[in-house]
Amino acid sequence: MASSSHRRSRPERRGGRVPVVTVVAVAAVALVVSLVVAFRPDGGAADGGARAVEPAAGAPVSGSPTASGTTVSPSPKPKPSSASPSATAGATATARATAKGSSGTSGTSGGSSAGSAARAASGTAPQAGRIRPGAAYQGVATSYDIGNGDGACSYGPTSDVMTAAMNTADYETSKACGAYVLVRAGSGTSITVRITNECPAPCEPGQLDLSRQAFAKLAPLSAGRIAITWSLLSPATSDTVSIRYKTGSSQYWCGIQAIGHRNPLARLEVRTGAGWTRLARTGYNYFLSEQGTGCGAAIRLTDIYGERVTVEGIAVRANVTQSTQVQFARH
Structure with a gap:
């Protein structure tokens, strides 16, 4: 609001007739204003009439699609499961074959x-379970006799001895089956094994029960149990x-x-x-x-x-x- 010093003084009310010329002039101005309002582009009053609301720049348009085409909203990015460890952020495309x-x-x-x-x-x-790429897991390695190579994953007998059984928690109802895992011992020696079996209790989360042949590449079998770190691989x-x-x-x-x-x-x-x-x-x-x-x-x-x-x-x-x-x- 303007300060009082900027207000114009109200003229004193004086008696007498208003000149006819003044009345005619006021009427003419009122007529011009009415015509301007009637012929506004939006067809209504400046404030009270119905108007189409224009969206702000960059704001999404809601409602029915117009004749110019339908706007497709981008699908939300999938979120990793809250029960799983976080993986390194990044975008992937979906390929079909x-x-x-x-x-x-x-x-x-x-x-x-x-x-x-x-x-x-x-x-x-986005669809990983407990085991996620880009994450390193701490645990222990033990060993067992794999026999003919068959296991809980039901792959059948195999001559591949670089295999392992995953603890029940990380096995996750066979979600770990077929996964390739890089296993590293404290000495720095590492091997790659494929999950073909499940290791039930007393195997604990993070534990891998390696084939004897795989374990022997990390430590002597007499060690029995060694500390390891392991992570998921996507091999050639x-x-x-x-x-x-x-x-x-x-x-x-x-x-x-x-x-x-x-x-x-x-x-x-x-x-x-x-x-x-x-x-x-x-x-x-x-x-x-x-x-x-x-x-x-x-x-x-x-x-x-x-x-x-x-x-x-x-x-x-x-x-x-x-x-x-x-x-x-x-x-």
């Missing part, structure tokens, strides 16, 4: 090189993913297993008439379709980084390892 499956009788992966293009390494793993490999249906599988019930995936597997889905249906994962590392939904149909695999690969042409052939032409990208 489709391949025809071919039948095979051996228990190892076959086929050509990966169908997915290699991507830049990133610590972001020429193998591709293989698919195996469980013994007893048919079009009415089936269990499906993925073998040879470079990165830990987050989910397995089958194509149905209603779209993709996610199958439940068991502790013995098979995904079950109890009612036969999708048995023999296309299979979609998703790793912990969110990358998807689709496999088609895999028939329901119980206990037969069938190779594909797909593999997840390296991180």
